[in-house]
Amino acid sequence: MNNGTHYRTCHLCEAMCGVAIDVRDGRITRIRGDEQDPLSRGHICPKAVALQDLHQDPERLRTPIRRTDKGWQPITWDDAFDLAAQRLDAIRRQHGRNSLGVYLGNPNVHNHGAMIAMTPFLRALGTRNRFSATSNDQLPHMLASLEMFGHQILLPIPDLDHTDVLICIGANPVASNGSLMTVPDIRRRLNALRERGGKLVVIDPRRTETGQRADEFHFIRPGTDALLLMAMVHTLFAENRVEPGPVEPLLRDLELLRLAALPYAPEAVAAHTGLAADSIRGLARQLAGTRKAALYSRMGTSTQAFGGLATWLVYCLNILTGKLDAVGGVRFTQPAIDLVALGALAGQNGHFDTRRSRVRGLPEFSGEYPASTMADEMLTPGDGQIRAFVTVAGNPVLSSPNGRRLEQALEGLEFMVSVDYYLNETSRHADLILPPTTALERSHYDLIFSLFAIRNVAKFSDPLFPPAPDQRHDWQILLELAHRLETRRAGGRLPLRSELGWRAFKRLGPDPLLDxxxxxxxxxxxxxxxxxxxxxxxxxxxxxxxxxxxxxxxxxxxxxxxxxxxxxxxxxxxxxxxxxxxxxxxxLQATLPERLFTRDGRIHLAPRRYLRDVERLYSLLATPPTDDLRVIGRRHVRSNNSWLHNSRRLVKGKDRCTLMIHPQDAARLGLQTGDPAQVSSGERHIVLPVEVTGDIMPGVVSIPHGWGHNRPGTEQTVAAAHAGASLNDLLSDEAVDPLSGTSVLNGQPVTVKVWLPARQRQPA
Incomplete structure (x- = not known):
């Protein structure tokens, strides 16, 4: 690679920030924001500078390794592919196709090569036991889009640069850089909103980094968002403020939505939510009374017991107040590569609940079962029990609920393969690790996040560094595994036409298809x-x-x-x-009605599965509120789930893996900032330091997501030195939103007490 400055898109989160990378003598000397990038305009967050750390990390795996009696040993790529295909095929032949399982982590959607190769790979595995990060994250948004608009990735995006009121509920875009709203430099854009006379409203159990910038902030009790949102719907109908605007002729079942909201007057939900009735009415009136306004929700509303209902109601409120397809409201993108239309053309709009998981009967979404039931499917004997497992760019031990139980399940497998360039908390259980190149060694185009950007943009980057001769891209790994599995299934030899197709794909790669x-x-x-x-x-x-x-x-x-x-x-x-x-x-421009993919070409305001789940919400309304402590997660701009903690520049400074607790609760429990606290849920316990703060609601505690690097057998020394505790060691994998199957990561009850080392404890 020639010396000089090279321009790319940072792939570490959804913001698609442009970066300028200076290279000299094959080494990165500086990373800064690309001021000419049309979307980010020079902005980057601290994670972008860590691209250098990931690329140059001496602990990053570069060749395959195999578990042996003497520890991990190198193995050639050809032998590694043979071993993986032989063991997976043998287990499939002995126990059936569903004895194989696969988990896909979210880095795959930042990688167009992996996405293109994933389809033939999954087809070659042939299993129904598929899992991904989707059910620990954005599944309720995709389900609402499927049910209401006819396509699972047709998501309405806030037209942020033109809105006058942005209401965020359960979202912290200042820390996440958006998320299902690709928006680099959110701080500058929020400042611009205020400069044009606009307003930011935030609703959250914690006064987040976004909440601290809000013009209006409301605490809300975890898990009650659907009650608040239903009361806002109730207010719109009761005060004759329903004005859908130009999309009104496209709406179905407006009256059914009105009837569903009848019991949820603001006074009825106030005690449960923690918001006064007048505040609830004020929120509804602001949304309805501001022509350019948008209601935006994310993880806090998705990953909770009523995640499906809450997300659906956010969509409904934007529609009822005329914000869908409107300037400054929420709009559909028109990307350069339109995966929405391409998917619909191929009959791949998405599907839900076409079958149920073997052990707990949880619904599939787009061919995947909820991640919360992975361990069940490995530990429970019977036809279809998972006996071999493949993980691709994922660390579910730290990112899925009840990580300790999942570890137990992984230890009992007959065979496991991880496509990962770290020996981490999940891949340490594998028999074989196949490390791909890093992002700077492959080309890059954002297939997915262009669908969610607040402006339509396109950008392609060639590899910054050539991979070493003995390295493989992830798309090459997936295609080779798929090819060898298909060959074994065919009895050792594929038909000539199929063989030529495989060879052509592997030779050309994904970029000609992009073109x-x-x-x-x-x-x-x-x-x-x-x-x-x-x-x-x-x-x-x-x-x-x-x-x-x-x-x-x-x-x-x-x-x-x-x-x-x-x-x-x-x-x-x-x-x-x-x-x-x-x-x-x-x-973003108006795209309706052409952008709809429902069978009748209309927007389905009240899909029946949501109306049925309203009965469960009414049961919550009829139950008196409790004073249990509830735990919520949190994100930090210097973290990205579990996989950036081996960068010294990102983990340095004060400890960020703390238990945030309100002063009233801390005083009641005898806790002070810096004290070690034991947080418990059933038989599950973790210990972490206390951070007393008025930025969290009384009755709520917060623990960050993605830590817990204290497992033995990993090879990430920086992460291990800043281990923290895993929130997911605490959370129950039995807790899911029954409507969508999404993991409940926010709102589970916990107990907290001062933790004393064993030597200091007094006998009972």
């Missing part, structure tokens, strides 16, 4: 002089063929579709290489 998708998308390369011939054909297809016809879908994606004539053209991989800072494709 094809860019050229044929709405911003793609128009056919020049052939346009007068092509345009009438496209128009005829759109006019004559039904919307569900494949040719209609292809025409909709075409750069010559008359709907997209005002969009910039000429996009291709070559064009993006010629614009290394990226290309600005414009602000």
């Amino acid at each position: 094809l998708l860019l050229r044929t998308g709405p911003y793609g390369t128009a056919p020049g002089r052939l346009r007068p011939l092509v345009q009438p054909a496209v128009d005829l297809i759109l006019d004559l063929l039904p919307e569900r016809h494949p040719l209609h879908g292809l025409a909709m994606l075409s750069p010559v579709n008359r709907r997209w004539q005002a969009l910039p053209k000429g996009l291709s991989l070559t064009a993006l290489r010629d614009h290394p800072h990226g290309v600005d494709l414009g602000s």
Whole structure:
């Protein structure tokens, strides 16, 4: 790689910040924000500088290793692929296809190569026992989008740069840089909102980093968000403030939603939520009475006992107040590579509850079972018990509830493979670890997060460093495993046509497919002089063929579709290489009704599965509030789940893995800042230092997500020196939202007491 400055997109979170990386003699000398990036405009957070640490980490694995009686030993790639395919195939033949299991971590969606190779890999595994980080994260948003708009990744995104009131509930974008709202430099954008006379409102059990910048802040008791949101819906109907605007003709079941909200007057929910009735009405009136406003929710509303209902109600409130598809409200993106339309064209809109998990009967979502039941499926004997497991870029021991039980389950497997470049808390249980290249050694294009950006942008980066001859990209690893598994299933030899296809894919890689998708998308390369011939054909297809016809879908994606004539053209991989800072494709625009994918082309306001779950919400309303301590998670801008803690620059400074507790609760329990506290849930316990703060609601404690690097057998010395405690060692994996199957990571009851070392404890 030549010396100089190279421009890329940081892949460490959803913000898609542009970075400028200076290289000299094959080493990174500086990383800074790319001031010419059209989305981030020079902003980066501390994580971006740690790209250097990840790339140069001496503890990063670079060649495959195998567990032996003498410890971990290197193994060649060819032998590693043979071992993995032979053992997985043998277990599948002996115990059936569902004896294999697979877990996909969220770094996969930051990696277009892994995403493209994942489909043939999962097809080759052939198992129904699939899991991912989705059910520990954003599943309620995807379910609401599927049920209401007809596609699981058609998510409404706040038009943040044009809104005048942003209401955040259960979201902390200042720490997360957005999340399902790709928005670099959120601080500057919130300042701009205030400068144009706007307002930020935050509702949360903790006065978060976002809450500290709010013009109006409300504490709310964990797990009661659905009650608050239903009371806001009630207020809109009771005060005749329902004005959906231009989307009103597209709505179904408005009256059913009104009836569902009848019992939830603000006075009825006030004691449960902790918000006064007048405050609840005020929130509804602000949303309804401000033309450019948006209601935004995230982890706090998703990963709780009523996560499905709460997320659905956020969508409903934006629709009822005329904010859907409106300037300054919430809008659908139109990315350069439109995975929404491509998925619909292939019949892959998403699906839910087509089958149930073997042990606990939890619903699948898009072919995956909830992560909370992984251990059940490994520990419970019977047909379909998981006996071999593959993890790809995931650390579920620290990121899924009841990590200790999952460890027990992993230890009992017959065989396990991890595609990971660290020996971490999960991969230490594997028999074989296959390490991929790092992000700076592969090309990069944001397939997924372009779908969630507050502006339509496109950016491609070639590899910054060439991989060593004995390294493999993750897409190469997945394709090779898939090829060898398919070959074994076929009896040792694939048909010639299939074999040629595999070889071509492995030789060309994912980037030529990216180029094809860019050229044929709405911003793609128009056919020049052939346009007068092509345009009438496209128009005829759109006019004559039904919307569900494949040719209609292809025409909709075409750069010559008359709907997209005002969009910039000429996009291709070559064009993006010629614009290394990226290309600005414009602000979010109105896209309805064409963007809907429901069978009847309408917005389903009151899907029946949500109405049925309202009965469970009413049971909560009918039960007197308790004074149990409830635990919530939290994020920090210097962390990214469990996998950036081996960077010294990110973990230095004061301890961030603390138990936040309100002064009233601390005084009652005899705790002071710095004291070690034992937090318990049933038989599960963790110990961590106390941080007494008025920024958390009385009756609530907070523990950060992603720590707990005190397991033996890992090789991450920096992380181990800043181990912290794992929130997920405390949480029960039995607690899920029964509507969606999402893990309950916020609102579980706990007890807290002063912790004393064993030698200081007095006998009973």
